[in-house]
Amino acid sequence: MDCAFASISWIHLFLRAKVHNLEASCSDHLSIFLKPAPLVFHSWIMRFQFENAWLCEPDCMEVVKDSWLSSVEISIQSKIAKCGSDLFQWGDNLSREFRNRIMECKRRMSLLRGKRDDGSMTQFTEARSMYNELLHSHEVYWKQKSKLLWLKEGDMNSKYFHVISSTRKRVNTIGKLRNGQGQ
Known part of the structure; x- marks a missing residue:
């Protein structure tokens, strides 16, 4: 048995x-x-999706410029597709290195924490600002992902969903406009 x-x-x-x-x-x-x-394995085609967190990276604009200028004699659709492909590849490498960059900032800050000379304090300040930028970028990334998940999964018509939707609507509403003279 x-x-x-x-x-x-x-x-x-x-x-x-x-x-x-x-x-x-x-x-x-x-x-x-x-x-x-038999099991049939499907190859998944990755759809390009721009990540808002990429805007926090200084290299993002360079990737777009290089991609756009390298494809001079092709159609606009092909340029956009090539730019998306280059951004996707660059962003994939960036996301793999993200954890290492955070760990490196933490390591540098812990090494410089007790030192009081000007050079060490400057390096510590730079490492801390880089660490804060990385955390902000991480927060932007997860904020975008949570909205996408929300849109993909939908709502359950719950009270929580209606409160969140009403709050978002209130925040996105412009109540008053003021001109240059303050009126």
Whole structure:
């Protein structure tokens, strides 16, 4: 019994299968027919999506300029596609290095924390400002992701959803405008 159970669970883990009960004419036991189906792996096409956190990076504008200027004689759609591809590749490398950059800032700050000379204090201030910029960039990234998840998953028509929507509507409303003379 244990051996049969183990083989069925092994099949369940690695194969997709359909199970059918077969008709029996003279017995009260029904046979089952296990029809394995091969797993089909789909290659996913990554859709380009601009990350707002990239705007916090000084290299972002350079990537766009280089991409745009390198493709002079092609159509505007092709330029946009090439720019998106270059940004996607650059952003992918950037996100892989993000954790390392934060750890490096923390390491530099801990090494410089007790030192009081001018050079060390300047380096500490630079490391701290870089660390704060990275944290801000991380916050911008997750803020965009949370809105996308919200849009993708939808709402459950709950009281929480209506409060959040009403608050966002209130924040996005312009109540008054003032001209240059203060009126």
